[in-house]
Amino acid sequence: NAGVTQTPKFQVLKTGQSMTLQCAQDMNHNSMYWYRQDPGMGLRLIYYSASEGTTDKGEVPNGYNVSRLNKREFSLRLESAAPSQTSVYFCASSGSAGVPNEQFFGPGTRLTVL
Amino acid sequence: SQQGEEDPQALSIQEGENATMNCSYKTSINNLQWYRQNSGRGLVHLILIRSNEREKHSGRLRVTLDTSKKSSSLLITASRAADTASYFCATDPVADSWGKLQFGAGTQVVVTP
Secondary structure (H helix, E strand, O other): OOOEEEEOOEEEEOOOOOEEEEEEEOOOOOEEEEEEEOOOOOEEEEEEEOOOOOOEEOOOOOOEEEEEOOOOEEEEEEOOOOHHHOEEEEEEEEOOOOOOOOOEEOOOEEEEEO | OOOOEEEOOEEEEEOOOOEEEEEEOOOOEEEEEEEEEOOOOOEEEEEEEEOOOOEEEEOOEEEEEEOOOOEEEEEEOOOOHHHOEEEEEEEEEOOOOOOOOEEOOOEEEEEEO
16 A cells, blocks of 8 residues: 555646646545645644545645545646745545544645745 | 644764654644654554553553643664664644544654664
8 A cells, every 4th residue: 555645756847837746545434634844943734635525725725726536636736836835745545534543644735836 | 723732953962862853733633643754654553542542662662642732752772773863753733534634744763873
């Protein structure tokens, strides 16, 4: 089992460009999450999907959109990248929202916006 | 907003010593979790303690939870160089029923041989 996979690992964009970060999990988890991590800070939730077919905003959703394509895949799109979106992005999944359990994290995508 | 705040921000110890870090939070929680992050990697879950538990052990890890003080501590005993990492606490607030975790800024631990 690969767990949670993310592509790409690194990306450099120019201001105004768009891109989609891909995430997939093979643990049959219901819930998936997108976080960003900035230096000296913990993770901040961008969007989450409690179950297939549902998505909802987290703490910092502005400038992002998501798609829960199916139970396995949850993508994050930046429509018009800004330098403030330079960060490391992590995808995570967990068994079920509302049930106390751990989250499993992908290796991250390092995004630089020039 | 960050619910959990870790203390200290950084910790440097020698192999064999114990490492203790603390987490304080602001609102009532369902559970509190600790994660480890090695440099450049994703987070790895270490331990989960529910609000009705006071202490939990896992190998060389010991976690305590004091809900009256809204604080938790993580103790790593007999530390090894491989324990060098950042450690984050994450709270699952009662006010949020969807299990969305709120992470602190982390404690950076360096264990020297």
